[in-house]
Amino acid sequence: MPKTKTAPKSMGFEEPLIQLRQKIEELKDYTKTADVDLSSEIQSLEERLSKLENDIYENMKPWDRVQVARHPERPTTLDYIPFLFEDFIELHGDRLYGDDEAIVGGIASFHGQPVTVIGHQRGKATKENIRRNFGMPHPEGYRKALRLMKQAEKFKRPIICLIDTKGAYPGKAAEERGQSEAIARNLVEMAGLEVPVISIVIGEGGSGGALALGVGNHILMLENSTFSVISPEGAASILWKDSALAQTAAEAMKITAPDLLEMKIIERMISEVRGGAHHDYAKQAGFIDEAIKESLGELTGLSGKELINQRYEKFKSIGIFSE
Amino acid sequence: MAMIREIFKRNKDKKETTIPTKKAKDVPEGLMTKCPSCKHITLTKELAKLHKVCPKCDHHFKMTAYERVESLLDEGSFTSMDDHLKTENPLGFPGYTEKIKSDSEKTGLNEAVLTGGGKLKGQEVIVAIMDSHFRMGSMGSVVGEKITRAIEAATEQRLPFIIFTASGGARMQEGVLSLMQMAKTSVALKRHSNEGLLFISVLTHPTTGGVSASFASVGDINIAEPKALIGFAGRRVIEQTVREKLPEDFQTAEFLLEHGQLDAVVHRNDMQTTLSTLVRLHTKGANQNA
Numbered sequence: 169m170p171k172t173k174t175a176p177k178s179m180g181f182e183e184p185l186i187q188l189r190q191k192i193e194e195l196k197d198y199t200k201t202a203d204v205d206l207s208s209e210i211q212s213l214e215e216r217l218s219k220l221e222n223d224i225y226e227n228m229k230p231w232d233r234v235q236v237a238r239h240p241e242r243p244t245t246l247d248y249i250p251f252l253f254e255d256f257i258e259l260h261g262d263r264l265y266g267d268d269e270a271i272v273g274g275i276a277s278f279h280g281q282p283v284t285v286i287g288h289q290r291g292k293a294t295k296e297n298i299r300r301n302f303g304m305p306h307p308e309g310y311r312k313a314l315r316l317m318k319q320a321e322k323f324k325r326p327i328i329c330l331i332d333t334k335g336a337y338p339g340k341a342a343e344e345r346g347q348s349e350a351i352a353r354n355l356v357e358m359a360g361l362e363v364p365v366i367s368i369v370i371g372e373g374g375s376g377g378a379l380a381l382g383v384g385n386h387i388l389m390l391e392n393s394t395f396s397v398i399s400p401e402g403a404a405s406i407l408w409k410d411s412a413l414a415q416t417a418a419e420a421m422k423i424t425a426p427d428l429l430e431m432k433i434i435e436r437m438i439s440e441v442r443g444g445a446h447h448d449y450a451k452q453a454g455f456i457d458e459a460i461k462e463s464l465g466e467l468t469g470l471s472g473k474e475l476i477n478q479r480y481e482k483f484k485s486i487g488i489f490s491e
Numbered sequence: 492m493a494m495i496r497e498i499f500k501r502n503k504d505k506k507e508t509t510i511p512t513k514k515a516k517d518v519p520e521g522l523m524t525k526c527p528s529c530k531h532i533t534l535t536k537e538l539a540k541l542h543k544v545c546p547k548c549d550h551h552f553k554m555t556a557y558e559r560v561e562s563l564l565d566e567g568s569f570t571s572m573d574d575h576l577k578t579e580n581p582l583g584f585p586g587y588t589e590k591i592k593s594d595s596e597k598t599g600l601n602e603a604v605l606t607g608g609g610k611l612k613g614q615e616v617i618v619a620i621m622d623s624h625f626r627m628g629s630m631g632s633v634v635g636e637k638i639t640r641a642i643e644a645a646t647e648q649r650l651p652f653i654i655f656t657a658s659g660g661a662r663m664q665e666g667v668l669s670l671m672q673m674a675k676t677s678v679a680l681k682r683h684s685n686e687g688l689l690f691i692s693v694l695t696h697p698t699t700g701g702v703s704a705s706f707a708s709v710g711d712i713n714i715a716e717p718k719a720l721i722g723f724a725g726r727r728v729i730e731q732t733v734r735e736k737l738p739e740d741f742q743t744a745e746f747l748l749e750h751g752q753l754d755a756v757v758h759r760n761d762m763q764t765t766l767s768t769l770v771r772l773h774t775k776g777a778n779q780n781a
Contacts, residue, residue, distance in 0.1 A: 336704075338724030338732050343742060344750045347723040348703040355677035356709050360685065375661075375670060376704040376723075383674050397661045397670040397701070406663060421666045422582055431581075433671060480678045484639065486671040487632035488581040 179235040182443070185224060188217050225442050228392070230418040233425075234400060236392035236444040237371050243449045244303075245272055245287030245330045248370065251453030252460070253278055253285060261312060265345065268309030270301045270337070271381075273316040275325070278460065284320035286313045286381060287330030287370075304337035307350035310380050314354050317361060326364040326464060329381040334399065336377030351380040358383035359479060362472025366463050368438070368456065369393040369425075370445075385479050386435040386463040389425035390456075392444055395433075396423035433486055435463065526550050542759045551716050551759055553696060555598060556605035556622040559655055563763050564618070568610035573640055574601050578633045584664040594625045602633040603658070606641035608650070612767035614774065617645035621657040623697065628658035630702055631665040635672025638706065642679040651689040651770050652680075656707040660700020673705035680706060689773040691766065694721050694744070694753075712754050712769060715744035716762075721752075 178186050192213050199206045228236075236242070249256050253276035260267040273286035290303025297303075313329075320327045336347055358365060367384035373395035382395075389395060398406070403421055404413040422428075425437045438459045445452040470478060524535045529548035533541075542562045543552040554562070560569045578601075580587045595601060603625035608617050619641045621628045638654070645652040661669035683690060692710030694703075696719040704723055707713075715721060722742035730737060740746045744756045757765050 336723065338728045340729060340733050340735070340737060340741070343722055343724065343729065346708070346750070346752050348721075349708040349752060351704040351723070352673075352677070352706070352708040355674055355705055356681050356684070359674075359678040359681035376673060376701050379670060379673060380704075383677065395667055395670075397667055398663055403663055420582060420584070421663075423667060428667065431668070433667065476681075480682065483671065483675045483678045486675055487636050487668055488579050488665070489632045489636060490577045490579055491575055 177240060179232070179239065181224065181229070181232040181235070185217065185220060188213065188220060192217065221442070230424050230427075231400075231415040233392045234394055234414075234418050234423075236440075236446075237394050239444060239446050240292055241446040242371055243445050243452060244292070244332060245285075245289050245370070247449055248330065248453050248456065249276065249285060249287075251450055252457055253283070256285065259316060262308040262315055264311055265308045268301075268306050268312060269299055270303050270305040270333070271309035271313055273313060278326075278328070278464075281464075282323070282325050284316055284325050284327045285330070286316055286327065288333040288378075288381070290332060290371075301337060303333045304335060305333065305377060305380075306337055306339070306342045307345045307347050310336075310350035310354050313381060314357055317358065317365075321361050321363050324363055326366070326467070327361065327384075328460060329365065329367040329384065331367060331369040331373045331378045331381050331395075332371035333374050333377050334372055335374035336380070351376045354380040355383055359483075360476060362475060364464060364467035364470070364475060365479075366460060366467070368459070369395050369434075370456075374399060383479065383483070385467050385475055385482070387428075387433065388436045388438055388459050388463065389428060389434050390438050390445060390452075391425050391440040393425055394423040395425075395428055396421055431486075524552070526552075542762075544759050549717065549758070551696065551718065553623055553657070555624055556600060556620040559620045560605070560609065560618075562759070563766070564609035564611060565613065569607055569618075570609070571605060571607035572644065573606060573637045576601060576633045576636060578602060578631060580664070581632070581668055582664065582666050587664045590626065598622055598625045600625055602637060603628045603630070604634045604637050606637045608644070608648075611653075611763065611770055614651075614767060614770050615648075616651045616653055616770060617641050617648070619652075619654040621655060621702070623657040623659075626662060628656075628702070629660060629662035629669070630658060630672050631662035631669050632672065634662070635669070635675050638672075638676050639679045642676065642683050645688065646679075646683045646686055649686065649688060651691065651773065652683060653691045653693065653766060653770075654706060654710075655693045655695055656698040656702055657695045658698060658700070658702035658707075660702055670701065673701050676706045677709075680709065684711075689770065691769060693757075693762070693766075695719050697721070699723070699725065708752075713752070714755050714757050714765070715747065715753050716759060717744055717756055719744045721747055 195206055195210050256276035258274040272289045276285050288303045289300050291297035291300040365384040367382045367387045369389040400414040400418040401411040403417040405411040428434045429437045436459055438455050441448045441452050523532050524538050525532050526545040528550035531547040543554055578591045604619055604621045606619045619638050642652055690710050691712045692707050694707055694715040698707050698721045747753045748756050
């Protein structure tokens with residue numbers, strides 16, 4: 169559901185905007201009580217604000233994008249579902265061990281067409297985050313996802329995956345139940361699906377835990393989402409033994425949507441609402457809706473075999489080396 | 492006074508010249524090898540004959556890719572492929588090109604995996620052997636490409652594919668390109684599998700991270716060497732997350748076997764026989780004892 173109560177939490181790089189907005193508010197308050205006309209001053213400040221907004225939001229650095237991708241109010245899978253689909257029915261469990269709430273999935277209708285939707289699910293407040301394990305799945309989460317994908321294939325429904333995780337959960341129980349196998353199995357089985365698969369990174373795409381929903385015919389990324397082999401903090405601590413250098417690592421590792429588009433790993437980058445998806449859920453969902461329609465349109469005509477071959481060629485071509 | 496000073500000076504000089512250089516230290520190391528587990532010392536030549544398994548405590552030493560070829564495949568049967576692929580530095584990481592070059596000189600490999608065709612007790616197979624002496628066996632673009640091409644060759648020639656994994660995971664210096672190699676090798680494996688062909692994964696020490704979470708874990712048959720470290724996340728990361736002490740044998744081959752993640756733990760001495768028997772049992776019209 170869209171949030172309207174308070175202005176979203178601001179991020180470091182937005183600081184100049186916050187200050188300017190505050191100043192404008194102060195002036196406006198002042199004119200209400202005092203008997204001076206400051207409208208021309210306010211107008212010029214507002215012009216400056218709009219120019220500054222352009223400067224900041226049109227030139228976002230990788231680290232700025234990482235912050236937006238991690239924004240606590242950033243819309244999650246369950247936030248988008250009511251805007252993107254109708255008749256969503258959530259389906260639970262992997263039939264083997266349990267129901268991992270760090271991944272949600274189900275059947276829904278996309279502009280009248282039945283589809284299967286699967287996505288990582290993190291929480292916003294602490295309580296929900298604990299329930300969702302901060303969006304970090306256990307093996308049963310990946311096995312539930314695979315079960316729903318196979319089900320979609322049986323009924324010839326396209327599959328839409330929403331990726332939003334820091335990574336698969338690094339815990340004792342996860343290892344005991346085969347975290348590696350669960351992820352690996354998804355990669356191989358997704359390769360063979362005879363229905364269109366569209367994977368959309370909506371927040372953080374952290375390593376193998378993200379890729380386990382990512383072997384799609386098309387991979388799309390929201391403008392301020394990331395897809396990486398390791399978090400910037402993790403990279404910095406391994407490469408330079410200092411996690412404080414995360415900002416540098418975020419740039420060096422090329423993890424943002426524009427980077428992946430340039431490397432031809434993803435098919436589309438989905439624009440975000442100015443300042444980030446958290447400013448307007450409904451409008452953002454509209455952008456995603458358009459992108460899904462385009463990708464589905466391109467994939468719908470392909471036969472099961474052609475879809476498998478398209479996926480094969482897509483991933484086969486990724487990698488930079490010389491012969 | 493001057494004489495005394497002279498004495499000190501001479502001593503100083505002498506001390507400097509007797510500091511052993513790294514090169515000098517390497518010579519005796521080549522002759523004898525000390526077991527890191529039980530400290531038993533074995534002649535290196537002797538150890539090679541024993542498939543690099545400690546005669547006293549059964550510790551399985553790390554093997555180079557070529558040592559593995561020698562201990563496993565029929566003599567002279569191995570032909571390598573894709574040795575010409577060259578690693579680039581796609582993210583422009585300082586020092587990466589140099590590290591690749593020095594590891595390449597050290598190991599005689601172009602990258603952290605050796606691939607090719609060979610014979611296992613007379614039966615043709617395609618193998619990929621990862622070498623942890625090369626950048627910890629980590630997987631970047633070239634490792635992913637070599638493994639994918641090896642799988643494709645196996646599919647084309649309708650042969651079994653056997654991989655020996657030894658890797659710390661995806662290679663960080665190539666960023667998300669490394670991560671995508673997990674998907675690339677997977678699409679190739681799916682095609683191989685759909686043809687009804689056999690894939691055996693042999694997990695050796697260590698197999699972790701992205702390699703563990705892709706091809707290493709999805710063999711038709713998953714075998715590990717004794718005591719091999721196998722897992723998704725690192726032990727320290729898990730200990731920090733769950734804040735509890737992990738059991739001693741956590742993420743060992745035996746631990747995985749106990750938790751239903753492996754088909755078998757096989758001693759290196761039995762590896763050739765086990766693998767060749769498995770291959771034979773998957774070959775039509777070859778069910779007689781060859």
